[in-house]
Amino acid sequence: MNHTVYNFGAGPAMLPHAVLEQVQAELLDWHGRGISVMEMSHRGADYMRIVAEAEQDLRDLLQIPGNYKVLFLQGGATLQFAMVPMNLLRGHTRASYVQTGVWSEKAIAEAGRFATVEVAASNTDRQARVVPRQSEWRVSADTAYVHITGNETIGGLEFDFVPELGGIPLVSDASSHILSKPMDVSRFGLIYAGAQKNIGPAGLTLVIVREDLVGHAPAGTATMLDYAVHAQEGSMHNTPPTFAIYVAGLVFKWLNGLGGLDKIAEINARKAACLYAGIDDSGGFYTNAIEHRNRSRMNVPFTLHDAALDKAFLSAADTQGFLQLKGHRLLGGMRASIYNAMPEAGVRALVEFMRDFARRWG
Amino acid sequence: MNHTVYNFGAGPAMLPHAVLEQVQAELLDWHGRGISVMEMSHRGADYMRIVAEAEQDLRDLLQIPGNYKVLFLQGGATLQFAMVPMNLLRGHTRASYVQTGVWSEKAIAEAGRFATVEVAASNTDRQARVVPRQSEWRVSADTAYVHITGNETIGGLEFDFVPELGGIPLVSDASSHILSKPMDVSRFGLIYAGAQKNIGPAGLTLVIVREDLVGHAPAGTATMLDYAVHAQEGSMHNTPPTFAIYVAGLVFKWLNGLGGLDKIAEINARKAACLYAGIDDSGGFYTNAIEHRNRSRMNVPFTLHDAALDKAFLSAADTQGFLQLKGHRLLGGMRASIYNAMPEAGVRALVEFMRDFARRWG
Numbered sequence: 031m032n033h034t035v036y037n038f039g040a041g042p043a044m045l046p047h048a049v050l051e052q053v054q055a056e057l058l059d060w061h062g063r064g065i066s067v068m069e070m071s072h073r074g075a076d077y078m079r080i081v082a083e084a085e086q087d088l089r090d091l092l093q094i095p096g097n098y099k100v101l102f103l104q105g106g107a108t109l110q111f112a113m114v115p116m117n118l119l120r121g122h123t124r125a126s127y128v129q130t131g132v133w134s135e136k137a138i139a140e141a142g143r144f145a146t147v148e149v150a151a152s153n154t155d156r157q158a159r160v161v162p163r164q165s166e167w168r169v170s171a172d173t174a175y176v177h178i179t180g181n182e183t184i185g186g187l188e189f190d191f192v193p194e195l196g197g198i199p200l201v202s203d204a205s206s207h208i209l210s211k212p213m214d215v216s217r218f219g220l221i222y223a224g225a226q227k228n229i230g231p232a233g234l235t236l237v238i239v240r241e242d243l244v245g246h247a248p249a250g251t252a253t254m255l256d257y258a259v260h261a262q263e264g265s266m267h268n269t270p271p272t273f274a275i276y277v278a279g280l281v282f283k284w285l286n287g288l289g290g291l292d293k294i295a296e297i298n299a300r301k302a303a304c305l306y307a308g309i310d311d312s313g314g315f316y317t318n319a320i321e322h323r324n325r326s327r328m329n330v331p332f333t334l335h336d337a338a339l340d341k342a343f344l345s346a347a348d349t350q351g352f353l354q355l356k357g358h359r360l361l362g363g364m365r366a367s368i369y370n371a372m373p374e375a376g377v378r379a380l381v382e383f384m385r386d387f388a389r390r391w392g
Numbered sequence: 393m394n395h396t397v398y399n400f401g402a403g404p405a406m407l408p409h410a411v412l413e414q415v416q417a418e419l420l421d422w423h424g425r426g427i428s429v430m431e432m433s434h435r436g437a438d439y440m441r442i443v444a445e446a447e448q449d450l451r452d453l454l455q456i457p458g459n460y461k462v463l464f465l466q467g468g469a470t471l472q473f474a475m476v477p478m479n480l481l482r483g484h485t486r487a488s489y490v491q492t493g494v495w496s497e498k499a500i501a502e503a504g505r506f507a508t509v510e511v512a513a514s515n516t517d518r519q520a521r522v523v524p525r526q527s528e529w530r531v532s533a534d535t536a537y538v539h540i541t542g543n544e545t546i547g548g549l550e551f552d553f554v555p556e557l558g559g560i561p562l563v564s565d566a567s568s569h570i571l572s573k574p575m576d577v578s579r580f581g582l583i584y585a586g587a588q589k590n591i592g593p594a595g596l597t598l599v600i601v602r603e604d605l606v607g608h609a610p611a612g613t614a615t616m617l618d619y620a621v622h623a624q625e626g627s628m629h630n631t632p633p634t635f636a637i638y639v640a641g642l643v644f645k646w647l648n649g650l651g652g653l654d655k656i657a658e659i660n661a662r663k664a665a666c667l668y669a670g671i672d673d674s675g676g677f678y679t680n681a682i683e684h685r686n687r688s689r690m691n692v693p694f695t696l697h698d699a700a701l702d703k704a705f706l707s708a709a710d711t712q713g714f715l716q717l718k719g720h721r722l723l724g725g726m727r728a729s730i731y732n733a734m735p736e737a738g739v740r741a742l743v744e745f746m747r748d749f750a751r752r753w754g
Contacts, residue, residue: 232430233634252471252502254467273635277430
């Protein structure tokens with residue numbers, strides 16, 4: 031890879047360069063077996079070891095307690111929007127959701143097909159710029175679970191606290207910030223994440239679920255949508271996305287090698303601080319309107335003071351190797367996603383580019 | 393790859409060597425963009441072109457009529473076992489299935505969660521050695537569709553005819569023989585296939601469906617299980633398995649470059665003839681009991697006359713680079729899967745090895 035190229039895409043996103051190099055090196059011949067990982071039986075000894083190591087490395091990283099199952103599934107967070115209510119109602123009719131942006135709204139819409147959705151709190155009265163504090167939430171005692179979107183990829187909004195719900199299970203869509211910092215898994219009932227931001231290639235979905243929440247899907251549920259089936263069969267009810275799991279396993283090893291989640295959290299904090307400072311110190315040329323305590327460390331949307339400059343900004347950025355900075359079509363403006371794989375040098379270079387651009391066009 | 397290694401695994405299976413070489417060559421830097429295909433936004437111009445080309449190349453190969461949608465999905469054939477009845481009942485309550493082996497039985501079991509299943513024909517009275525001729529089938533006039541398993545990967549049984557059903561849609565699980573020969577798509581209502589045999593890496597599922605059969609999922613169906621959603625959004629309702637689709641696209645180009653499905657069908661016929669001859673001419677040392685007209689051209693199960701030799705056979709095969717010949721755990725014995733990517737030389741070498749082994753141990 032040309033190291034003057036930095037990819038700020040929101041997902042599928044940049045992968046660690048060292049991981050891609052290893053994937054490339056062993057693509058035709060994995061560990062002298064003469065075949066590619068893509069060509070291995072998912073039930074063969076070599077591949078079973080790859081999966082077992084991936085799970086163990088993930089358990090080490092997140093310090094996942096023994097009473098939690100790790101599932102490697104397909105269908106993305108979007109399929110989880112359905113699987114969560116299908117599996118977790120446990121006789122309840124009501125499920126509670128905290129509305130913080132586009133992705134929580136998608137989760138709410140899908141849950142409405144299976145449950146009576148109670149919006150426990152919303153930020154729509156505050157232009158989606160803040161995560162409502164728990165003191166504002168209204169959660170019915172008979173709700174099946176409370177669902178949050180730990181990080182809103184589009185809005186650039188991240189939870190700065192883990193809610194305390196007594197006995198009610200907490201569910202989080204952690205797609206865009208999982209593995210970016212330590213996480214106390216024991217405070218969640220279920221965590222899910224599409225792989226294509228901080229885990230690995232698209233086509234893999236990670237679910238971490240407390241054992242007692244598994245096994246409650248109603249009779250007649252499609253087999254593939256029942257967590258119990260996947261838990262019982264070690265994510266091998268049918269052929270899993272073998273190559274994506276293998277790459278994810280290498281990412282987990284890369285993170286462990288780096289020093290684990292404490293270490294990556296430090297790096298991510300520095301990256302985010304650097305980029306937000308670049309925005310805030312631009313004299314209004316760039317703006318990010320998110321409440322400071324909820325600014326996402328992963329997805330940094332910003333606007334230029336004059337939208338007529340957007341095209342010139344994107345064109346100059348692209349020419350200089352800063353890729354995929356265009357904001358989501360729903361919000362416009364710019365967005366820099368700075369997941370784990372984005373090196374600090376990439377963020378520093380971007381901020382320097384932004385400063386130059388502002389000087390030239392300000 | 394060491395070319396003395398031949399991988400006879402049933403799936404995930406061997407991929408064309410030329411395809412893997414191209415994947416490796418452009419893994420870190422696709423066409424000079426400085427990023428991997430795995431790192432591309434699925435909505436970016438480059439990736440949209442990759443998907444559009446993959447679809448067009450597939451349409452060319454199978455000569456898919458314009459009134460058929462091509463969907464790139466996730467979840468494998470196993471999820472299709474549920475999606476087919478969920479989407480295709482169209483107000484009917486009954487669906488008909490032809491029982492020919494393990495995979496059709498799985499499809500039947502799952503369909504029973506959503507429909508009244510009528511087994512139109514079965515081969516269980518004939519040790520699963522033959523596909524029942526259509527004259528034996530009993531199909532109710534009010535059935536929603538008739539489902540067949542075009543090729544039974546475990547039993548090694550393949551349809552030698554396309555049933556004629558008047559107006560009743562024909563559905564085929566073509567996972568293990570799609571793209572191995574020309575197929576008149578217009579005679580099917582829906583064709584589905586897991587990718588990991590003849591298409592590409594595991595984690596991608598192909599669905600080819602006639603337009604008028606799309607849009608009939610009942611209200612309340614999970615969004616991700618509704619064909620209409622995927623058809624309307626060009627398989628981009630959410631992030632698709634981008635890398636798997638890219639590899640599949642290279643496989644389609646490889647097939648077109650080879651001369652298309654007529655050409656690969658010739659090669660596959662020669663490979664199967666060579667292997668079955670090796671079995672039949674072994675004087676009873678090796679046996680395959682499938683009715684000749686239904687012998688699979690893709691999956692060739694066989695037994696040794698003395699099961700006590702199985703271990704020695706597998707060990708010698710492995711040493712000499714003939715991998716994954718162990719039969720499915722449900723049947724025991726051996727199985728050689730000889731999909732499109734298996735070169736003729738591999739089959740010839742296997743037959744020679746089998747002859748040697750029989751001479752030594754016979």
